[in-house]
Amino acid sequence: MATVTIRDETATGTPLEEFSLPGLPGSISARELVRLRVREEVARHNAAPATRFRGLVRPVDAETGLNGYRVGAARRVDWKRQADIAEAAFLRNGFLLLVGDRQIEDLSETIDLTVDPVVSFVKLVALVGG
Secondary structure (H helix, E strand, O other), X not given: XXXXXXXXXXXXXXXXXXXXXXXXXXXXXHXXXXXXXXXXXXXXHHXXXXXXXXXXXXXXXXXXXXXXXXXXXXXXXXXXXXXXHHHHHHHOOOEEEEEOOEEEOOOOOEEEOOOOOEEEEEEOOOOOOO
């Protein structure tokens, strides 16, 4: 079993958030890892619902805020729906997935967590007019 460190970073490499996911298999697909990451962050939010959701992708009907997404009244978030949104965002280049010194380009790629236990998610910001 492996423990992976999930790290959110800016495009310049500045760490924003970080948490660990223990008990994972030594090898996992990028898709499974993205879904596990989203499930964990949604579980943390749902354990103590708040008006702000801090996660990889914006929940439906939420507004983008400075430190996360405003979900209005504190409400629970559906992790499966969020995981589907995250997969779609990856396919649209909404974020990069970096493992060690390589970029994961396909959700079906296998990641060896025993070799590279730190996975970075880099959210990309859409440019105005481009």
